[in-house]
Amino acid sequence: MELILQYFQVILPELFLVCLLVLLVLVDLILKEKKALLITLTFAGVLVELYLVTHQYFDTTQPVSGFFNLILLNSYSAFWKMLLSVSTLIVILILTINKEQKRLAEFLTLILTILIGSNLLIMSSNLLMIFLSVEIISIASYIITTFAFNRASAESGLKYLLFGAAASAVMLYGMSLLYAQTLTLEYPSQQFLDALLEAEALPVIVSFILVLAGLFFKIAAFPFHIWAPDIYTSAPTSAVAYFSVVPKLAGFAILTKVVLVFNLFGQAPINWITFLSIVAMITLTVGNFSAIWQSNVKRMLAYSSIAHTGFLLAGFAAFSETALQHVLFYASVYLIMNLGAFLLVHYFEVKHNFTKVEDYKGLINTYPFLSIIFLIFMISLAGLPPTGGFTAKYLVFSSIWDSYNTTENQWLIYLLIFGLVNTVISLFYYLKIPFYMIFRSGADGGVVYKNNLSLENFLGGLLVLAILLIFFKPDWLMGMINSVSFAF
Numbered sequence: 001m002e003l004i005l006q007y008f009q010v011i012l013p014e015l016f017l018v019c020l021l022v023l024l025v026l027v028d029l030i031l032k033e034k035k036a037l038l039i040t041l042t043f044a045g046v047l048v049e050l051y052l053v054t055h056q057y058f059d060t061t062q063p064v065s066g067f068f069n070l071i072l073l074n075s076y077s078a079f080w081k082m083l084l085s086v087s088t089l090i091v092i093l094i095l096t097i098n099k100e101q102k103r104l105a106e107f108l109t110l111i112l113t114i115l116i117g118s119n120l121l122i123m124s125s126n127l128l129m130i131f132l133s134v135e136i137i138s139i140a141s142y143i144i145t146t147f148a149f150n151r152a153s154a155e156s157g158l159k160y161l162l163f164g165a166a167a168s169a170v171m172l173y174g175m176s177l178l179y180a181q182t183l184t185l186e187y188p189s190q191q192f193l194d195a196l197l198e199a200e201a202l203p204v205i206v207s208f209i210l211v212l213a214g215l216f217f218k219i220a221a222f223p224f225h226i227w228a229p230d231i232y233t234s235a236p237t238s239a240v241a242y243f244s245v246v247p248k249l250a251g252f253a254i255l256t257k258v259v260l261v262f263n264l265f266g267q268a269p270i271n272w273i274t275f276l277s278i279v280a281m282i283t284l285t286v287g288n289f290s291a292i293w294q295s296n297v298k299r300m301l302a303y304s305s306i307a308h309t310g311f312l313l314a315g316f317a318a319f320s321e322t323a324l325q326h327v328l329f330y331a332s333v334y335l336i337m338n339l340g341a342f343l344l345v346h347y348f349e350v351k352h353n354f355t356k357v358e359d360y361k362g363l364i365n366t367y368p369f370l371s372i373i374f375l376i377f378m379i380s381l382a383g384l385p386p387t388g389g390f391t392a393k394y395l396v397f398s399s400i401w402d403s404y405n406t407t408e409n410q411w412l413i414y415l416l417i418f419g420l421v422n423t424v425i426s427l428f429y430y431l432k433i434p435f436y437m438i439f440r441s442g443a444d445g446g447v448v449y450k451n452n453l454s455l456e457n458f459l460g461g462l463l464v465l466a467i468l469l470i471f472f473k474p475d476w477l478m479g480m481i482n483s484v485s486f487a488f
Helices: 002-010 012-030 035-059 075-095 104-123 127-145 151-182 190-198 201-219 228-234 237-243 246-262 272-292 297-317 321-352 368-382 388-407 410-430 432-439 455-472 475-482
Strands: 064-066 071-073
Touching: 002 012, 002 064, 012 035, 012 104, 035 075, 035 104, 071 075, 071 104, 075 104, 075 237, 075 246, 075 321, 075 455, 104 127, 104 237, 104 246, 127 151, 127 201, 127 237, 127 246, 151 190, 151 201, 151 228, 190 246, 201 246, 228 237, 228 297, 237 246, 237 297, 237 321, 246 272, 246 297, 246 321, 272 297, 272 410, 297 321, 297 388, 297 410, 321 368, 321 388, 321 455, 321 475, 368 388, 368 410, 368 432, 368 455, 388 410, 388 455, 410 432
Parallel strands: none
Antiparallel strands: 064 071
16 A cells, blocks of 8 residues: 555656546536636646646655656656646646637647656656657647647648657667567666667667657657648647647657666667767758748747757767756756747737738837847847856857767767857847847837736746846756756
8 A cells, every 4th residue: 555655656746637637628518618717727737736746856865666667756857847847837828818719628638638648758767658658748749739720730730640650650669679689668677778788789779769769759850850840830839839848858858868778888889979969960950951941930930949959969969967967957948938939929920910920020119028028039049148048058068068078079079060050040040030020110000019917928028037047047947957866
């Protein structure tokens, strides 16, 4: 009985989310006028879940396994779960901007399903659990993509399903090959490591690559990024905001754990620093160069998201504990600035049907406060001071340089140069919207927007404040990250 209680304590936040999900379904079935209640219940429920996860973060001094080593809770997984919960709260607030959102109860339950799957994925210490968690996330994502209820979103949902099914099949085959070589699915176990150290190099490499293919699809890394632009363009913007952060960060969290195990104490048949550096460089270049030519704002942000995947991989490629801490810092900043950008894109899409960059002409005259906020988010995404985006990129680059001095791997120098060049290139599209806002006059010379107490003003101002605070006072966030344990 004590063991069962211990297991349930490990997944207490996830159990609470399941109960919340069931409650939302019941409210939707019983009540008629329920939109405000559904939003309030979901927001309050995720807030409670965030409290439970935060409690786990501060209370978990040693890793705790559960359900016969299917999952492992430690401060590393708890920190990632905190990031996902904060992201979910922000997306729920973004969702309230669109008063005409169809099937709201279903939309919210699918968001909670993705959050549950993401939390389980982060804690997974078994290959089968990784696969099941990825499928929970994926199936909910396929459905939510179609919630614009038009032909384009239905087509994108089908594309997403086909790409996702292929990626899952490839990953599952890689896992089956690993099981055949190790006779265990517990990838952090000593049996798993010993068996791979004694196995032939070629089948081990093939297994690793197949497993990583499925995870690269989840985080939209090259060459498994091609689904992102179409999905981002056609899906509801609030769903896109969620896709760009929660599944991506969950995928990156488990990718980090898996690759650290696959490194086999430095005796792996793959040089992971070189491999990750090459993937990061190509992902950065593809994302930034493709974004330059986009006129659709959501499509541009899709390629921006791919580029930021490249920066996360670049930080991880440094392959040190300090680098992992800087990756956590980058992820924390990324969720704030990316969701802030999508908040304003969603608002102007709902209120004025803005979809193209040119639609934002002269917006500084009618929406001065929101325009300034949008400018700060774009500057942060580009990595310029005085924003948290600059601090995050500086830490990633410093990790790469420190790792080069330690390992003398030439690919890290190439990665550093590619990262710096791509940061400059990104300015050409990140500053495109602010340029149209400030230096181009719009057709509508309307009255200045004065509703200072609106949700978009409050939430946007709060996120900008966080971005600026991280630049001027980064030690409060780094203090939390420094206490994270990377013992798996």
